Each structure stands twice: as C-alpha cells, then as structure tokens.
Amino acid sequence: MVESSSTQDGRAPQQLRIVDAGVILGIETSCDETAVAVLSGDKVLSSIIESQIEIHASFGGVVPELAARAHDHAILTAIRAALDEAGLSLDQLDAVAVTNGPGLPGALMVGVGSAQGLALGRHLPLYPVDHMEGHLFAAALEAPVDLPALVLLVSGGHTEMIRVDAPGSYRLIGRTKDDAAGEAFDKVARLLDLGYPGGPAIERVARDAPLPTISFPRGLRGEGLDFSFSGLKTAVMSFVRTHPEVGSVEIATAFQIAAIDSLVIKVDRALSLERYASVVLGGGVAANELLRTRIRQVAADHGVVGAIPAKRYCTDNGAMIAAAAAFHRASGDPGVIAIDADPGRTLIDPA
Numbered sequence: 001m002v003e004s005s006s007t008q009d010g011r012a013p014q015q016l017r018i019v020d021a022g023v024i025l026g027i028e029t030s031c032d033e034t035a036v037a038v039l040s041g042d043k044v045l046s047s048i049i050e051s052q053i054e055i056h057a058s059f060g061g062v063v064p065e066l067a068a069r070a071h072d073h074a075i076l077t078a079i080r081a082a083l084d085e086a087g088l089s090l091d092q093l094d095a096v097a098v099t100n101g102p103g104l105p106g107a108l109m110v111g112v113g114s115a116q117g118l119a120l121g122r123h124l125p126l127y128p129v130d131h132m133e134g135h136l137f138a139a140a141l142e143a144p145v146d147l148p149a150l151v152l153l154v155s156g157g158h159t160e161m162i163r164v165d166a167p168g169s170y171r172l173i174g175r176t177k178d179d180a181a182g183e184a185f186d187k188v189a190r191l192l193d194l195g196y197p198g199g200p201a202i203e204r205v206a207r208d209a210p211l212p213t214i215s216f217p218r219g220l221r222g223e224g225l226d227f228s229f230s231g232l233k234t235a236v237m238s239f240v241r242t243h244p245e246v247g248s249v250e251i252a253t254a255f256q257i258a259a260i261d262s263l264v265i266k267v268d269r270a271l272s273l274e275r276y277a278s279v280v281l282g283g284g285v286a287a288n289e290l291l292r293t294r295i296r297q298v299a300a301d302h303g304v305v306g307a308i309p310a311k312r313y314c315t316d317n318g319a320m321i322a323a324a325a326a327f328h329r330a331s332g333d334p335g336v337i338a339i340d341a342d343p344g345r346t347l348i349d350p351a
C-alpha cells in the first residue's frame with residue numbers, strides 16, 4: 001500500500017487529474033502529426049491524428065519544410081473532423097489550446113496560426129501549451145495519477161525525469177546529456193535500414209526475435225540520474241562496421257534491450273532515492289512494449305503505482321494539449337489573444 005505524506009497531516013493526497021474547464025479544442029502540430037482533439041470536462045470527445053509518416057518515410061526522418069506544408073494542408077480538415085466526431089459546433093467551444101513549443105518552427109506556426117484565427121474569430125480564450133507538459137498530462141487522461149509522481153518523458157527530442165509534487169509544480173531530476181531516446185531509436189533504425197519512425201520499426205523486428213548473443217553498453221550506468229545515448233549509438237555503429245556477418249534483427253534487438261535498460265536503470269535509482277506514489281510514462285517511446293513492461297515491474301518492485309497511458313496518448317495527440325490547458329484555465333489563467341511559436345520552449349529550466 002502506498003503511503004502519502006500528505007495523508008499524515010490529514011489532507012487528501014494530491015492527484016494529477018484532468019480538471020473541468022469547459023469544452024477545449026486542443027491543437028498539436030509540433031512535429032509530424034497533425035492532431036486535434038475536443039476535451040469536455042475530463043472526457044475526450046474526439047481525437048484526430050493525421051500522421052505524416054508516408055511523407056517523411058523515404059527521407060528516413062522528418063523533413064521540416066515538408067512537415068509544415070503537410071500540417072497546413074491537413075489542419076482545417078482535422079479541426080472539422082474533431083468537431084464532427086465530438087458532435088459539437090464551433091459555438092460550443094469554451095477555449096482553444098495549441099502547442100507553441102518545443103518543436104519545429106514551421107510546423108508549430110501552422111497550429112499556432114490556426115488556433116489564433118479560431119480564437120479571434122470566435123472570441124475564445126487561447127492557451128499556448130508546452131508540448132512536454134502535454135505529454136505529462138496525457139497520463140491523467142484515463143485515470144487520476146497519485147502524487148508525488150516520477151515522470152519519465154521519452155520522445156524524439158526529449159528524455160527527462162521530472163518530479164511532480166503538485167499539478168504545475170515540476171522539478172527536473174534527470175535529463176539526457178546528448179541524444180534523446182527516440183532519436184537513438186530513429187538513428188539506429190536508419191543505420192540498419194529498418195525504416196522510419198525508428199521506434200516502432202525496431203520494436204516490430206525485435207518482437208519475435210530470439211534473445212541476442214551480443215550486448216551494447218548502458219549510458220552512464222553507474223552514476224546519477226542523467227541519461228546518455230550517444231555512446232550506445234556509437235557502439236552500434238562501430239559494431240555494424242566490424243561485424244558485417246551479424247544480421248540487423250539481432251543488432252536491433254540488442255539495441256532495444258540496452259536502450260530500454262538505460263532508461264529503467266535511472267527510474268529504479270530515482271525510486272530508491274526519494275519517495276513517490278506513482279511512476280508515469282509519457283512521450284512516443286512510452287509506446288514501446290518492453291519499456292512499458294519493465295516500468296510496470298520496477299514500479300511494483302518499489303511498491304508504487306505504474307501510471308502508463310494508452311499508446312494513443314503516448315505519441316503526439318491533441319487531447320493532452322487540451323488537458324494541460326484545462327489545468328491552467330481552471331487555475332485562473334484567463335488565456336491570451338495572440339501567441340508566438342516558441343521552438344525552444346522549456347518546461348523546467350535545469351537547475
């Protein structure tokens with residue numbers, strides 16, 4: 001049974017939950033998904049995700065200019081589809097939320113521009129949302145999360161651990177010193193010619209593969225709570241060069257085991273150092289089955305709850321953006337009229 005310190009002084013334990021702040025349209029265009037959702041109270045009424053995978057696949061990665069154009073092409077249809085699926089009209093919206101960073105500048109500007117136009121035309125308050133705070137709130141879309149929570153955010157651009165003591169109160173306790181976990185998956189998949197995006201491609205080939213006979217290093221294994229993936233990536237590159245006889249499936253499988261273990265080692269250490277009620281996963285890499293299984297296991301080992309969102313809420317989506325905005329709106333933020341895209345936006349400044 002998880003004890004919460006706040007129960008000891010008679011107060012109810014804190015939770016991260018989706019608060020009722022009316023009907024919010026959430027728009028997300030920071031990378032390669034055009035995503036729009038309608039959140040009403042704590043219910044996701046619709047979540048449209050238009051993936052650009054086919055556009056970028058032949059290039060082996062996201063091409064920023066093509067991403068922006070594809071968002072521009074898809075955004076109005078996605079907004080329309082989200083409203084239709086929710087059974088609502090524009091008149092029934094109370095607010096508009098949009099990711100304004102971090103992300104690709106041109107891609108972000110499409111979402112921001114559409115959200116601004118919609119908010120201005122309908123006299124609606126507008127909420128600029130940090131993409132990573134969106135990933136954090138995704139964990140609460142299905143059930144409230146007990147606090148304090150250890151949140152592992154693992155995406156294509158970020159790898160960080162955050163301590164959440166109360167909604168909106170975040171402390172960065174570890175982050176990557178070089179590549180993000182998703183970036184490592186994408187680069188290794190490209191090296192092995194497995195396709196894009198690399199995470200799902202590697203997971204697919206590794207699923208039915210036998211246990212590999214090779215092993216790759218775990219970054220910064222013995223020290224602290226920061227992550228490193230560049231050594232692992234380099235080890236895979238030099239192995240591929242020196243062992244042409246070893247097949248790509250075995251290398252991909254060994255890479256996945258090492259990459260996921262590198263994450264789990266740090267989560268395990270963080271749980272040993274401080275008391276938490278939950279472990280939360282967020283970001284695209286959180287869709288990885290091996291990571292999900294291992295985090296559930298490590299949470300159970302430490303007697304804390306593993307709050308692992310459905311895969312559709314791990315990768316980029318509009319519902320998480322609306323959910324983060326709902327928190328700010330319910331906390332008294334009146335919203336704004338105009339916003340800028342902020343590609344380098346950071347949720348928490350490193351201490």
Ligand code: KG4
Pocket residue numbers: 031154155156157158181182183185186197198199200203283284285286287288289314315316
């Ligand atoms: O959060 P996300 O959808 O977009 C960003 O904010 O970056 O994360 C995308 C990243 C990509 O690097 C992708 O390869 C990785 O998440 N990813 C995965 C899986 N699904 C997506 N990595 C490992 N296993 C997966 N199943």
Ligand code: ZN
Pocket residue numbers: 131135155156283284315316
């Ligand atoms: Zn993301």
